[in-house]
Amino acid sequence: MTRKQLVEEIFAKRSYLCVGLDTDVDKIPKHLLETPDPVFQFNKAIIDATKDLCVAYKINTAFYEARGLKGWDEMERTVNYIPSSHFKIADAKRGDIGNTSTQYAKAFFETLNFDAITVAPYMGHDSVLPFLEFKDKWTIVLGLTSNPGASDFELQQLFKKAEVLQEGVHISKTQTGYLYEAVLSKASGWGSPENLMFVIGATQGSEFANIRKLTPHHFYLVPGVGFQGGSLKEISEHALTADCGLLVNVSRAIIYASKKENFAEEAGILAKQYQLEMNNYISTPK
C-alpha cells in the first residue's frame, strides 16, 4: 500500500485507528472454544465488526507463534481475510544481519501478505535496509516504546563530541541526546516517509512534541492507548500532521471488550468510540 492510499483511507473514514489482533485463546469468549476453529472465528468476527471504523490491523505474531503450526495457519488465514483496503501490519519486532533480514522480509511481505512489519533497530542499518527494498511495503522501526523498559536504553543519553562553528571559530562541544533520538535521526535516512514509519508508544506523551519536530513527515504507529493507559487526546494534539501521520493502535481494550456472545458487537462499539474521538481531532485534508 502506498502512503497516498493510506492517507486517502484515513480521511475517507475520518479514523486513524489500528485494531490489534493480539488474539490469546485463553482470553476469547468461552463459547468459541466449542467450535473447531476458535481463533480464526474470533478474528473474523472482530474484523467484520470493526473494519468500517479502522484503517489498519496489527497482528502480534507472538500470540500465533505460541500456538505453533496451527497458530501460523491462523495468522495466514487472518491476514488473507483482512480487506485489501486496510493496512496490514505484522507486529513481529524482527531484525538480524542482512541475509537473515531479507528472509524475514520475504516471510512477511511475500509468503504472508502484510503491508508492513515492525523492526528492532539495535543491530543498525544492515539489519533494517533489507526490509526497505520491497516495493509498496513499509518498515516500522522501534523508536520510543510504551513499556517501562524504555528507560533502560532508549531513554539513555548518547554522548557525542562535535565541532561547532561559533562566530567564525571552530569550538569542540559535547552534545547529547537520547538513544531513541539517534535511532529516529539515523533510520530516517535509511528510508523515506513513503516506506518507513516509527513505533512511538502512547505512554510517552510528554516526548511527542519533540519527536514530531525531529521527524515532521513520518507516520508513527502508536501502541499503548487503552490497556496501557496512553492518552489519545494528548498524542493527537502533539503529533497529528496535515496528512494525519498517525496510526493509533488499540488491542485489548477493543478485542476483549466483552467475553459474551455479543463480543464482536461490543468491540465494534468501542472502535466506534475511538473513531468518533479521532473525528474530533483530525484536520480537513489540504
Added chain:
Amino acid sequence: MTRKQLVEEIFAKRSYLCVGLDTDVDKIPKHLLETPDPVFQFNKAIIDATKDLCVAYKINTAFYEARGLKGWDEMERTVNYIPSSHFKIADAKRGDIGNTSTQYAKAFFETLNFDAITVAPYMGHDSVLPFLEFKDKWTIVLGLTSNPGASDFELQQLFKKAEVLQEGVHISKTQTGYLYEAVLSKASGWGSPENLMFVIGATQGSEFANIRKLTPHHFYLVPGVGFQGGSLKEISEHALTADCGLLVNVSRAIIYASKKENFAEEAGILAKQYQLEMNNYISTPK
C-alpha cells in the same frame, strides 16, 4: 539444559562448536530438490554428520518463516530430530512488551522444544525478563553483533554524569561507555550465568578482552566465524574461561561446504576441522 550439563558435554567432546542451520532451499544441493522433503532431509543429514563434533545447533528462524507453514513444520521436525544431548538455540532475535515476550517464550520453550532463544535488548528489562522465568531454559541477549551496523548504535558512547569520591571530595564526572557495555552490565543483573548468555560477534576480536572483563562468568554465543571472517583463534585466546564459556557458531561455512551428493560428509569434515582447532585451545577442566 543446565549449565553443568552443557559444560560436561563441551569437555567430553572437547568442542564448543555450534552448527547453524540457516537452511536456504536455494542453496542446498540440487539433487535434494527432487525429494518430497528437501529442507528436512538436508538438516537431518547435516545433523547426522556433525553431531559428534558439536555441542549445539542454532536454528535461524527467518529461513523457516520465509517458507510459511511448510517452513514452520520443517523447523519443528528439525528441533525434534536434534539429540537431547545437544543445546538447541532458536536464533529468533525476539523481544516485546511483557505479555508479548511471554508468548514468544512459550512459542520457543514450550510449543517448540528449544533450550535457548536469542533476544534483542532495545526495549529493556520487561522485554527480556519473561524469557528468564522458564526453568532450565536460556536467554541469549544481543550484546555486540558481528555486522557492520553494530557501529550505528551498539558502538555509540553513552553519556553518564556520575558523582565520584576523590580524596574525600565528591566530584561530578562525565563517564562514557559503549551502549553494548550498558546492555551487558544491565542484562547481567536480570538473569545469572546459569540462564543468560550474550551474543558477541566474532568479527569484534579487539573488543573480546574488554568484554570478558565485564562479564567474566557468562557464556557467549559467537556468530561470525567462517563466512563473516571472524577468527576462532583470536576469540578463543581472549574469551575462553575455565569452564569454556563459549559457543562458537558456524553456519554457511559448514552446511554449504559442498553442493554435491556427499555434502553431509564434507560438512562433517569441516566440523571436524573446527573441533580439532578447538581441542587445541580448550583447557583441561578444573
